[in-house]
Amino acid sequence: MSDWQQRFDDRIMRSIGRPLAKLEHGTGAWVTDAAGTTYLDFLAGIAVNSLGHAHPAFVEAVTAQASKLAHVSNYFTTEPTLELAERIVRLAGAGSDGRAWFGNSGAEANEAAFKLARLNNSGGARTRILALVDAFHGRTMGSLALTGKPHMRAPFEPMAGGVEHIPATIEALEASIDDAVAALFVEPIQGEAGVVELPAGFLEAARATTERHGALLIVDEIQTGAGRTGEWFGFQHAGIMPDAITVAKGIGGGMPIGGLVTFGRASDLFQKGQHGSTFGGNPLATAVSNAVLGEIERAGLVANAAARGPQIRERIAAIGSPLVGGTRGRGLLIGVALTEPLAGEVVAHSMREGLIVNAANDHTIRLAPPLIIGDAEIDEFAVRFARALAAAHAD
Missing domain, CATH: 3.90.1150.10 (Aspartate Aminotransferase, domain 1)
Structure with a gap:
């Protein structure tokens, strides 16, 4: 050794194995x-x-922003944070009512999305949240509850309640969603399951079915976002508009950052004091993310x-x-x-x-x-x- x-x-x-x-x-x-x-x-x-x-764009952004402001807390905002919110809403095609929230990782982004799903319950009857078998959404307790891998969840049971895992088939989708479902979580490609694509037409069917029953369609773009699949986000291959997406990984190019982007009515669900993060959306991380996404666009x-x-x-x-x-x-x-x-x-x-x-x-x-x-x-x-x-x- x-x-x-x-x-x-x-x-x-x-908690992790010996590095390579x-x-x-x-x-x-x-x-x-x-x-x-x-x-x-x-x-x-x-x-x-x-x-x-x-990459020079990454190095220059870190250097320039670190010499000005690295952290201000969420009692304040900065220009890089506002610019990134506007940029990522634009790239996602969320429209004039799109909004963004920033945290520090993909798991945090999915925790925020889990809470968003809970808020889609104005009548109190939406007690179910659906995710897919073999899905991976993170290792914190809420994101782990969404993860469709029993061997990962088993040591930490009981999980947050109300989550059900369904097979990634259109038949299972249409049989499972009813008016008691608050949200459906999906990855456009299940990376941790072995880079497994959803069946043809699945996202389109998910959009139609969730819309019909008033459930949110939340797309986990943590691994598929930032241009990796040949579109800015994986859902864009299907030509649909979800209610929310979660982002992280490639949007920071190595700088820890995660986020939640909401579309339409989902943008009005969170109210003041219902979610936050001390470091989330800090000017250093958001300045670097702007530089990374800007270079992806430019090049x-x-x-x-x-x-x-x-x-x-x-x-x-x-x-x-x-x-x-x-x-x-x-x-x-x-x-x-x-x-x-x-x-x-x-x-x-x-x-x-x-x-x-x-x-x-x-x-x-x-x-x-x-x-x-x-x-x-x-x-x-x-x-x-x-x-x-x-x-x-x-x-």
Whole structure:
């Protein structure tokens, strides 16, 4: 065991496993560890580092804002906070009645959305909240109650009441929603389940059914937002308008930030004093998020994600590995389906090849590279991933 691994084992809470490496610095899609090994980063901090590492727009925003104001509490506001609210409402297409609330993480965003759902109950009869089997919405108590993975919830039962998990089918959707449902939570793509897309027509049916029964449709865009799927937000592929979305990860490009964006009538549900966050919407985080989203717009990175995703999937298919059963996902959120439960081995061999990927489960490799990637990075990925697949298959 190396010195840093021993230090980790001695002092870091055992809620997470031992890290794969101790990273020190990065540039673009590349990152270097303490031993001097450089890796091609095709995970981007789990779909967080939209602009890669140490992008000038990110660095300049941190430096400029830190020299002015970093934190003011929610008794005050600042220009970066107002600008980000206006920007994210615009990008989401929420319209003139759209509103935003900012916290510090995706889990906090979903906690806020959980409370929003509870507020959709003016008559007192809406006691049910629906989410999907295999969904992942976070690890805090409210977001964990929404998470459709029993093994994650079991150690912490009892959960917040009223949440039911239904299969991701249109039939189950239409059979489950009635006038007692306050809200339906969905991810456009279930990233933690193995980059699993919803069935064709599901979001459209969810919108029609929730609208008919007065329930809120809340779309978790934490992993699919900020242009990752080839649209600004995953729901936009379906051409629908939800009542609210939750955002985090890629909107900050590495700066911790999360948020809730509301549409239409949902924008009037929260009243003064019903929710807040000491650090939420601080000027440092919002200034950086403005810079990240502004650079994604300026550089056309949403279109880049839409183009590069199919390119990567074609390169994976061309490898011809018997371990690869296919790919799924949209844009730069890609799941590689394995024919054998060897995802952990593929990750380990990828690390040896200087490539960072992720095992979403035993049969799925998840890819979520920075939105800035181009031909050179994809060529290098294909070479290294092919060697990792071959080594895992030979074990």
